[in-house]
Structures are given as C-alpha cells and as structure tokens.
Amino acid sequence: MPDTIVSALLRRTQLFGDLSLPERLALAAALQRRDVPRDACVVRAGEPGQSFFLVAAGRIRVSLGRGPRAATLAELGPGDYFGELSLIDGEPRSADCIAVTRSELFELSRPDFFRLLDEHPGIARKLLVELCRRLREANRQIGTLAAVDAVGRVVRALLSLAERRARREGPRLVFPRAPAVREVALLAGLSQETTRRVMRQLSEQGLLHLYGRSLILHEERAPAADNLP
Numbered sequence: 651m652p653d654t655i656v657s658a659l660l661r662r663t664q665l666f667g668d669l670s671l672p673e674r675l676a677l678a679a680a681l682q683r684r685d686v687p688r689d690a691c692v693v694r695a696g697e698p699g700q701s702f703f704l705v706a707a708g709r710i711r712v713s714l715g716r717g718p719r720a721a722t723l724a725e726l727g728p729g730d731y732f733g734e735l736s737l738i739d740g741e742p743r744s745a746d747c748i749a750v751t752r753s754e755l756f757e758l759s760r761p762d763f764f765r766l767l768d769e770h771p772g773i774a775r776k777l778l779v780e781l782c783r784r785l786r787e788a789n790r791q792i793g794t795l796a797a798v799d800a801v802g803r804v805v806r807a808l809l810s811l812a813e814r815r816a817r818r819e820g821p822r823l824v825f826p827r828a829p830a831v832r833e834v835a836l837l838a839g840l841s842q843e844t845t846r847r848v849m850r851q852l853s854e855q856g857l858l859h860l861y862g863r864s865l866i867l868h869e870e871r872a873p874a875a876d877n878l879p
Contacts, residue, residue: 654678659704660678662729663729664780665776666776669772669773669776672770673770676769676770677758680758681757682758683706683756684703684755684756686708686749686755687752688750690749691749692747692749692755695714695744695746697742698743699736699742701737702737702763704729705755707754708752708754709750709753710748710749710750710753711726711747712732712746722836725750727815734777738781801851803838804840807834810837811833811834821869823867823869824867825866834849
C-alpha cells in the first residue's frame with residue numbers, strides 16, 4: 651500500500667504522526683486542499699464551525715477581538731492545526747484565524763470527519779488524547795498567567811514554540827531557525843521592545859544562545875514552572 655504526499659505530510663504532524671498507514675491514507679483522501687492569500691480570514695469568531703484545518707505551508711494567526719485591542723492566542727505553522735473543537739460539537743468558532751502569509755491548508759469537513767471516526771476508531775482515539783493535552787495546557791496557562799512576569803512569559807512562549815519547532819539535545823532545546831521576536835512577543839503578550847530586552851537579558855544569563863540563524867535554549871537553566879513569579 652504506497653504512501654501519498656498528503657499522507658506523508660500527516661505522518662510528520664504531532665496529531666496524526668503515529669496513525670497506521672491505512673488510517674493516514676483514509677484521512678488524506680478526505681482532506682481538501684485550499685490556497686489562502688495573505689491577510690485572508692480563514693475562519694471568523696461566531697461563524698458556524700464545520701471544518702478542521704491542517705497547515706501545510708505558511709502562517710496562521712489565531713486571535714480574539716479585532717483592531718489594536720486584538721489578543722493573539724497563537725501563530726500556527728506547517729504541521730499545526732485548528733478547528734478541531736468545532737468538528738466535535740458543531741458550536742460557533744471561538745476565535746479569528748487569519749493568514750499572516752500566503753498559506754496552504756488542508757480542510758476536513760464535519761460529515762467526512764464523523765464518517766472517518768466510524769471507519770477508523772484510531773483517529774478518534776488520537777484526537778481525544780490531543781484534546782486532553784490541550785485542555786491541560788490551557789488550564790495551566792490560565793492558572794499562572796496573571797502571576798507570571800515578563801521573563802516568565804518569554805520563557806513560557808519559547809518552551810511552547812519548542813514543542814513543535816525545536817529538537818532536544820540532552821538538556822538543550824535547539825531551534826534550527828530562531829523564532830522571530832515578533833512571534834515570541836505575540837505569544838508572551840508583550841511588546842516587541844520588552845521581549846527583545848528580556849531575550850537579551852536571558853542571553854546574558856546564559857539561558858539563550860544565538861548561533862547564526864539557530865537558537866539554543868538551555869532548559870536546565872530556565873526557571874522551573876513552579877518557581878516562576
């Protein structure tokens with residue numbers, strides 16, 4: 651049973667990477683490719699939720715509110731996904747998702763999703779495990795965000811980005827391409843100026859090292875989550 655290009659993409663994602671080949675092929679066959687121009691709104695808060703999206707290329711910003719007071723929740727890149735909650739409950743979208751750059755997405759409709767669950771229970775199990783992980787992470791962030799200072803917010807943002815972009819080398823997390831200050835600032839809820847100052851401070855303390863275009867985070871030197879102010 652030969653693999654396909656879309657199935658190979660699914661294999662590289664955290665969500666679907668350990669599905670069996672037949673499960674990945676079935677999922678790949680149900681996905682619809684979409685090209686999204688820069689600044690286009692993929693989904694808008696309050697709209698009916700009927701699709702799940704996998705990012706194949708480009709960047710997608712997830713935010714609440716609009717204009718200067720919009721709060722960015724995340725920036726998603728290749729291998730990331732959004733819209734999974736609406737697949738399950740059919741409730742309206744909870745946030746805006748806008749293309750930061752020209753992006754390539756794969757879309758799964760709600761009817762196709764439920765058909766796949768009936769035919770391939772392994773997909774359902776994997777999705778439930780990932781939803782539980784996200785819920786635990788959201789609860790942790792809600793419980794600590796108000797008490798975390800600028801340094802803690804930047805460290806948390808870097809650790810969050812490292813989950814999908816860095817490789818582990820012993821106690822170090824290595825980003826082949828250093829995250830942009832703008833992206834870290836958005837995740838940390840800080841200005842770029844403050845984020846740049848904090849990252850410079852962390853570098854002086856030996857927690858961060860920049861080597862060319864890569865960035866190394868010495869996790870063993872980072873403040874433990876329980877010890878952040």
